[in-house]
Amino acid sequence: MESETNDNISITSQLHLNNSTNANDRVDSYGFEMPEGYESYEKMMAEYVAVLTRRSIKWSKLLQGKVHVEKNLKVKRYVRKGVPNEHRAQIWMAASGAQEQLEKNPGYYHSLLGTEQQHDAKLEETVRIDMHRTFPENVQFRNSSEPCLQKALYNVLLAYGHHNQAVGYCQGMNFIAGYLIIITKDEEKSFWLMDSLLGRILSDYYSPAMLGLKTDQEVLGELVRVKAPAVWQAMAQHNVMWTLVVSRWFICLYIDVLPVETVLRIWDCLFYEGSKILFRVALTLILHHQAEILQARSMVEVCERFKRITQGAFTYDCHTFMQEIFREPGSLSMATITKLRETCREHIVAEMSRLRP
CATH class of the missing domain: 1.10.472.80 (Ypt/Rab-GAP domain of gyp1p, domain 3)
Structure with a gap:
């Protein structure tokens, strides 16, 4: 049931994004408004599409529907040349160890959200303050969006704050979680990717002493x-x-x-x-x-x-x-x-x- 819900969110969000893009030509494929001089970006992307197409075909052959990806020189070379967006969440999850943690801890993410009575009030308030500051130029994070990714962002940051109480929440984490949600369109995957980044790859970056x-x-x-x-x-x-x-x-x-x-x-x-x-x-x-x-x-x-x-x-x-x-x-x-x-x-x-x- 949960997988079906996430699929619906992903499809709905993409449809909304496409509508927004039609309404505003200066919105990129991730929902961000492009800055002045965006013509150079559009020119680059027109040429880059051919590269992405070739990479996508190669990645599809490499993965062959597998969830787990073996780390080797070939995969490393593929990663350095770019992961197509349709495979990005899967590769990030597999490469970082987040997929393994998700599978080892079924239901853990949702248990962290629990009920409102179980939440740390100070943590809730700190996270909520940063909601409107997170990507105001992205159409997917605006209150008028349906769905609005602010709710997913709030949940991921709240859950992570409860999971890693030594870190809790600090500014900067909202942008990282936001990017993860844009790519995965999945709260639980975004949470475990946050855990990989902040807990292992970037240890002590976001601790109180930084x-x-x-x-x-x-x-x-x-x-x-x-x-x-x-x-x-x-x-x-x-x-x-x-x-x-x-x-x-x-x-x-x-x-x-x-x-x-x-x-x-x-x-x-x-x-x-x-x-x-x-x-x-x-x-x-x-x-x-x-x-x-x-x-x-x-x-x-x-x-x-x-x-x-x-x-x-x-x-x-x-x-x-x-x-x-x-x-x-x-x-x-x-x-x-x-x-x-x-x-x-x-x-x-x-x-x-x-x-x-």
């Missing part, structure tokens, strides 16, 4: 010191902390930073390969626009340059962009990142202890 997030920002700084020393020196010269320019990149996983199609391609790799992909994206943006960043003459100008480098044709062309993230930064092993994380984490913990009253 130690994982702070650590990875420092790790990026160390990687830039090696791979783009001139940029690192400019950051130091203008006294710009990495948290000032890249915290949003990491905490929102590039949502509202890069174009939707590009973000989803990044997430394909994030669920399959882990958090290393976040560094590849950041390094590519910095290396590719190194000359532009070095033109900055103040802290304000540096920050402005970092905003600007996430926009334009380079990031809209998701297929070329994804090829570049595996070429431009060069070698980047997980062993290197792990070692840097240990060093940076120790430094941050020591600094937090020093500042603690």
Whole structure:
């Protein structure tokens, strides 16, 4: 019965989205209003459709109706070249371990929602405050939509807050859950994907101290010191902390930073390969626009340059962009990142202890 309901939601939502798209040519296939200069996006997508069609045929042959997907070099190569939207939820679920958790814990998600009397009132209030702030430019999250994905978003965030009480809810999680719901059209799958992301792939990113997030920002700084020393020196010269320019990149996983199609391609790799992909994206943006960043003459100008480098044709062309993230930064092993994380984490913990009253 539940599967049938989800299918109905998916079909109804797609019909609504198609109607909205007809009414407004500047709405993309995910329900987002396209920004100024969207013509370049449309041109890219016209060419990208042929790529998507070829990928879809190859993925269908690879999967052959299977739910579980074996991890191997062939699948990794396929993921890096892009997962077609019709297979995206399945691949994310399988690659991240979320499908396994869902099958091991039947009914668990719905038990977390329970009855209103069982809910944490403070958690409810905090989640509800962010509902209207979540993708107001997306037609599927507007109150006038039928169905409105705000209800599904509220449920997923509330359930996750009860499931992981050490994290509860913090800003940024609403955007991640929103993207998951757009793709899966399924609350339970979105919940387990959140669990994979926040509990395993991005451990400590959303804990109260956000130690994982702070650590990875420092790790990026160390990687830039090696791979783009001139940029690192400019950051130091203008006294710009990495948290000032890249915290949003990491905490929102590039949502509202890069174009939707590009973000989803990044997430394909994030669920399959882990958090290393976040560094590849950041390094590519910095290396590719190194000359532009070095033109900055103040802290304000540096920050402005970092905003600007996430926009334009380079990031809209998701297929070329994804090829570049595996070429431009060069070698980047997980062993290197792990070692840097240990060093940076120790430094941050020591600094937090020093500042603690």
